[in-house]
Amino acid sequence: MTFCALVIGLVLGIFITRNILMQLGGEPAVIADIAQKIAAGDLTMNLDSGKKQDVGAFAAMKAMTQKLRDVVSDVMSAGSNVASGSEQLSSSSQEMSQGATEQAAAAEELHLQWSRWFQILSRTLTTPCRQKRYPRRRQRTRRKAARPLRKRSLR
Numbered sequence: 001m002t003f004c005a006l007v008i009g010l011v012l013g014i015f016i017t018r019n020i021l022m023q024l025g026g027e028p029a030v031i032a033d034i035a036q037k038i039a040a041g042d043l044t045m046n047l048d049s050g051k052k053q054d055v056g057a058f059a060a061m062k063a064m065t066q067k068l069r070d071v072v073s074d075v076m077s078a079g080s081n082v083a084s085g086s087e088q089l090s091s092s093s094q095e096m097s098q099g100a101t102e103q104a105a106a107a108e109e110l111h112l113q114w115s116r117w118f119q120i121l122s123r124t125l126t127t128p129c130r131q132k133r134y135p136r137r138r139q140r141t142r143r144k145a146a147r148p149l150r151k152r153s154l155r
Contacts, residue, residue, distance in 0.1 A: 023056045034061045043069050 037045055038061065047062040 031057050031061065034058075034065075038065060038068070043072065 034045070034047065043065055045065070047058070047065055
C-alpha cells in the first residue's frame with residue numbers, strides 16, 4: 001500500500017508540475033531571465049521557444065516585447081520627424097531674417113536717395129538768383145503775350 005501511495009504521489013506530482021510549466025510556457029528560470037532583460041531595456045532578444053504554440057507567461061512576455069519594440073520604433077520615428085521639422089523651421093527663419101535684412105537695407109538706401117533729392121530741391125529753391133529770375137521771366141512772358149492783344153485792339 002505504501003508503494004501504491006508513493007507511485008500515485010509521484011504521478012500526481014509530475015502531472016501538477018507539468019500543468020504548472022505549461023501555464024508558464026517554459027521553465028521559471030527562463031521566464032525570470034526574460035523579465036529581467038526586458039526590465040533592463042534589452043528588446044533585441046529572440047524569444048523563440050521552439051514549440052509550435054507559445055502559451056502562458058512566455059507568450060505574454062513575447063507579445064509584450066514585440067509591443068515595446070513597436071512603441072520604441074514609433075517614438076524614434078516621431079523624434080526624427082520633430083528633428084526634421086525643426087531643421088526646416090530653422091531654415092525658414094534664416095530665410096525670413098535674410099529677407100528682412102535686405103528690406104531694411106533697401107529702405108535705408110531709399111531714405112538716402114530721398115534725402116539727397118530733398119537737399120538738391122531745397123538748394124534749388126533757396127538760391128537767390130533763381131528766385132529773382134523767375135518773377136522777371138513771368139513778367140516778360142506776360143508782357144509778350146499781352147502785346148499782340150494790344151496791337152489788335154488798337155487797330
